[in-house]
Amino acid sequence: xxxxxxxxxxxxxxxxxxxxxxxxxxxxxxxxxxxxxxxxxxxxxxxxxxxxxxxxxxxxxxxxxxxxxxxxxxxxxxxxxxxxxxxxxxxxxxxxxxxxxxxxxxxxxxxxxxxxxxxxxxxxxxxxxxxxxxxxxxxxxxxxxxxxxxxxxxxxxxxxxxxxxxxxxxxxxxxxxxxxxxxxxxxxxxxx
Numbered sequence: 455x456x457x458x459x460x461x462x463x464x465x466x467x468x469x470x471x472x473x474x475x476x477x478x479x480x481x482x483x484x485x486x487x488x489x490x491x492x493x494x495x496x497x498x499x500x501x502x503x504x505x506x507x508x509x510x511x512x513x514x515x516x517x518x519x520x521x522x523x524x525x526x527x528x529x530x531x532x533x534x535x536x537x538x539x540x541x542x543x544x545x546x547x548x549x550x551x552x553x554x555x556x557x558x559x560x561x562x563x564x565x566x567x568x569x570x571x572x573x574x575x576x577x578x579x580x581x582x583x584x585x586x587x588x589x590x591x592x593x594x595x596x597x598x599x600x601x602x603x604x605x606x607x608x609x610x611x612x613x614x615x616x617x618x619x620x621x622x623x624x625x626x627x628x629x630x631x632x633x634x635x636x637x638x639x640x641x642x643x644x645x646x
Contacts, residue, residue, distance in 0.1 A: 496570040498548060499555035507569035507577050511628045514581060518624045525622040526588035528578040528595070529635035530558070531643065533614045535574035546606045550613060553604045561598050562591065577635070585621055592617040616643040 496503045502510065517523040532554055539547040551574070558568045558576055567579035578595070580588055599615045618639025620631050 499552050499570050501555050501559065501576075502567065502569035504569065504571045504577075507567060507571070507579065508628050508632075510567045510569075510579055511622075511631060514579060514622060515624075515626045515628060515631070518622050518626070522624070524582055524584060526580045526583050526585070527620045527622065527631050527635045528580065528588065528592050529571075529618040529620070529632070529639040530554075530576040530578065530595070531616045531639050532574040532576070532599070533616065533643075538611060542606060542609075542611070546611070549606055550604055550611065553602065554599055554613065554615070557598050557602050558595060561595060577632075585619075588619050588621065592619055616640075616646065618642055 495501070495506060511527065514523065514525045518525060532550070535547055535550065538550055551570070554576065555568070555570060558578060562568060562578055562580070565581050567581075569577045569579075571577055578591075580591060583591070596615055596617050599613050602613060604611050604613050616639050618635045618637065618641065620634035620638060622631055
């Protein structure tokens with residue numbers, strides 16, 4: 455530790471100490487940013503994870519409550535991933551998840567939010583949308599996944615997904631929206 459009386463009397467030492475402290479602060483700020491990325495982004499696909507998605511969902515709920523913005527959540531369950539993993543290995547399942555993530559990310563508006571909830575589940579947050587637009591988007595995404603031509607090691611592997619929709623209402627709770635979307639997805643699976 456340096457002598458404070460020496461530092462205060464020597465401008466060169468003070469400048470060096472300030473520079474050292476600024477470098478330390480910059481490293482800590484970068485570390486905080488890195489940790490935030492890890493906490494809110496999926497490790498496998500370049501999407502938000504559930505925690506990052508919930509943060510965005512809460513922001514949309516706030517805008518719906520405050521300004522009357524509209525929105526919907528799509529809950530997407532990729533069908534048959536366990537069979538795919540068992541038949542072709544987990545690397546094939548991971549490749550299928552990356553394939554679906556890319557399809558979802560490129561087939562929604564830039565203002566929409568796509569996330570991987572974990573396992574074979576994804577979610578899409580549609581901003582400024584009504585129920586009909588949400589249904590049209592869900593149908594389009596389901597068709598895109600089913601027709602997306604997933605090829606692994608030269609083998610075409612069919613994919614499909616069940617998609618549930620929950621509209622976002624002013625005063626909603628994030629977990630309530632997620633539960634409604636999950637239940638709607640389950641109803642789609644049972645009906646298929």
